[in-house]
Amino acid sequence: MRSVDRLCLAHLWLAFGAFAGAAVLGVWQMWVRSPLGAHTGTPGDYYMSVTAHGVTMAYVLSTFFIMGFGYFVAVTALNRPLPGQGWAWTAFVAGIIGVVMALVSIALGKASVLYTFYPPLTATAWFYIGLILVVAASWVWCVLMFVSMTAWKRENPGVPVPLAMFATVANALLWLWTTAGLTVELLYQVVPAAMGFVQTVDVGLSRTLFSWTLHAIVYFWLIPAYIAFYTMLPRAAGGRLYSDTMGRLTFIFFLIYSLPVGLHHLLMDPEHGNGTKFIQVLLTAFVAAPTVLTIFTIPASLEIAGRLRGGRGVFGWIAALPWDRPMVLASGLSFVMLAFGGLGGLINMAYGMNAMVHNTSWVTAHFHLIYGGTAVIMYFAIAYEIWPRLTGRQHESFSPLRWQLWLWFVGMMVMTLPWHWLGLQGQWRRVANFNYDSPIIAGWGPLVIVSLGGGLLLLASALLFVRNLAVLHRSVLPAPSGSLYALAVVPPRHVPAALNGFGLWNVLVLTSMLLAYGYPIAQFVIAPSPTAIVHRIE
């Protein structure tokens, strides 16, 4: 086993192990909220569980998976060893320490502030320091990704960077930019309050700083799925990527347009004016573009594969695709969930419609579907694809893998579709105990139970996923060889520097962040909000 394999496996097992635990918590939460489990579980227990579930799924599963996958791409796409492995391992250790600090704080009941931790509700400082450690570890990863690509470019002047690595570095840069908001909020406002150095918090500023991170972070989570769509899926399907140029542009669009739009999470907040919010909505409409472009490029790539396999007619190529392969199956299921989740996103971004759904179960449904569905099902597919390379062993059967993916898809749809509907009825978020005596709320009960059913399917899928990976470690079949990454129909020989590096795009990100966030943040310096007293949870 190469040492980078151990590094990748360490990250991925941490991510998926934590994920399985959080899945159990999720089902308990759904049980307690439903008529079946009413009056069981105190609010203290519930919000502890929601915090643990949210922190694990949003910060641990995602970050460590992306780091592990990134190290793998850096080595396999560039065909060179990973620079700075010592740094990578140190970062991993720091990350584990951070995770333990955060989870222990939560388990002791000293951090029931949810994964969004909105001040003035304030947890113990250890919780926030744990999260800061995880972010710091991820920054080391970002630097190593950038160093990897830069070293390869020096060794291969004028050659286009392989798309998988280009996209990974775009994601790393996006992460560096987006974590700035959360880091400033924590270091400047929340940790001093948690430690008792200050007794009040400017809540408007803290919400704004957190919103800086809130949108691009979901693209940080989503981009690995797109990396798989653009580079791994066409090869798994037996075809080619329709356009390498569009691939590069897609990831560049994500980098540019997902960062300045965080304020759209504050559309229902009083502390920003209509003008600011309109600019945000306009920019958010543009971040739909890379996804809609992908909806053309990837099916076009699959059509090539389908026709190469003998598919005829306008849609015959769809049936001809090798759906028995987990990467292909997962991608198809992911696209279905992307359709629903993406449309939901368009509704969220228009403030007129957002007013119907803000802070209702619609929002919960949306992000479970688009992150837990579209992105995480691709995390599974990526794991199934790269695990053989990491362990040197091949899956003995693809059937449990397909079962697990189908279970995840069905469970996610069954869980989230009723939630969307309940949100439109006005069911609100973050409730430990619903009053099923009220006629309005009693009417929601049956759909809540249906959602719970979906959650149980998801738990079964999560456990089956872990089993599938564990079993692979003992498989007797040798791993396949060959590149995991697809060629483009027209492999690029030269690309403009703008599509091979990020100098220009970093400047544009800085410009757009200044234009979009400059005044909204400056507002709190010019005229600070009257501060609110800290409420300590400990």
Place this chain on the structure above:
Amino acid sequence: MTELPQPDVPDRPWRIWASVAVVAIILSGALLGVIIIPVVQGRSAGIDAFTAICRALGILPGSPAIPQIVSRNPPTPVSQVVWTPAVLQVLADAKVDRGRAKVQEVCVACHGEQGVSISTDYPNLAGQSGTAIYKQLNDYRTGSRTNQFMTSVAQALDETTIADVAAYYAGQPMRNPNPATLGAPDAIVQLVELGDPSRNIPPCAACHRHGAGGPIDAPVLSEQRQEYLTAQLKMFASGQRRNDVYGRMRTIAAKLTDSEIDGLAAYYRAGLR
């Protein structure tokens, strides 16, 4: 063979067009959102363009589309206590020794030196939250809360002394004169831990347990005198006691039955937390 960088793939057009695109989108958003939309909306409501733009930017309050309400009302406060950093600093700077001296002079006659009161009608103060004691004494001082004994006592105290007394009693360990009798009725335990959603009653523990993240002046109820607790809940229910800011306790107490009030008082007397 060393590779020269490929000069024939133009980069400048990319830089120019990308910059133009990004800046143009944001500026057109600003033009629409900050100028055009607010001015047009303001016109139909009789709001001048400058005001409408200021409202869209958030420099002035209100909507560009609807005239802003102006409110004028004389204040009729319930409690004068304001939790500012300055006040919290006063509490942090309090001197326990000065507090003990004052306690021995004034408070000990009813509340005991260790904060265990001499009568079941007077509250225990041992281990009580310092912010809670501070607030109640100040409310007695300003008349937001009235009691035949406490009003004159509090009016003779100044803010620093109140803080000292609060710090002293807060530092006293809680002592249970009667050993805990676990075995409280389920309905009472449920009120304390789960509340009653059908009556909008949050769990008592959501505010009155240490570290719950509720109001910072929420008093500790554990090991409190049962008759005192019952009397306070009944006074909140009738509205006779009004120094809970925005009626947090009046709203809850009014919804409790008499047996629930008795049950809760017994629960907390027994030292259960």
Place this chain on the structure above:
Amino acid sequence: MTDQPHETHERWILGTELIWAFGVGVLVAATISVIVFTALTLNINPPSNVERVDPKTLHLSGEFSEQNLGTLVAADGTVTARIIATQFTFVPHCIALPRGRPVTLRLASPDVIHGILITGTNVNTMVVPGYVAQVHTEFTQSGELLMPCHEYCGLGHSEMWAGVQVLSAAEFKPDGDGRVSCAQR
């Protein structure tokens, strides 16, 4: 020479992408146009109101003192409901509002972040300590609606909601001071 089909092929592919991208542009433009159109013709706006108020002294202030909360019909006929959102109750607990008339809701929090929605309507706003949240709306149907707190505000969040009574003109009767309370049902 060998570059020719390479370049042509690449250009053809990018051409199809450009056609699709044009469609994407139309989608984006259409979405924004609808938002701009409704903003200009129906005055659809998000609930912005950058009006600062100190949460620590809110109970001392004139507008949000206890006696001034609830629905008030001013001398000029405008209907304003002033509501406090605090851990863990709304004050007043039931809000009476008229059907078919423009109303303004003004909410403030003396402690942590809360938020409200009114079921069956598009009334939705965060209530952020330090700011007065303001929503302009008009109710089109009478009825009993729920106004829950929809943002996590502590361990009592699940029990925090108010009722909204949307009353017909006949039932919406201000008293001598212009105040309207919920009808006893």
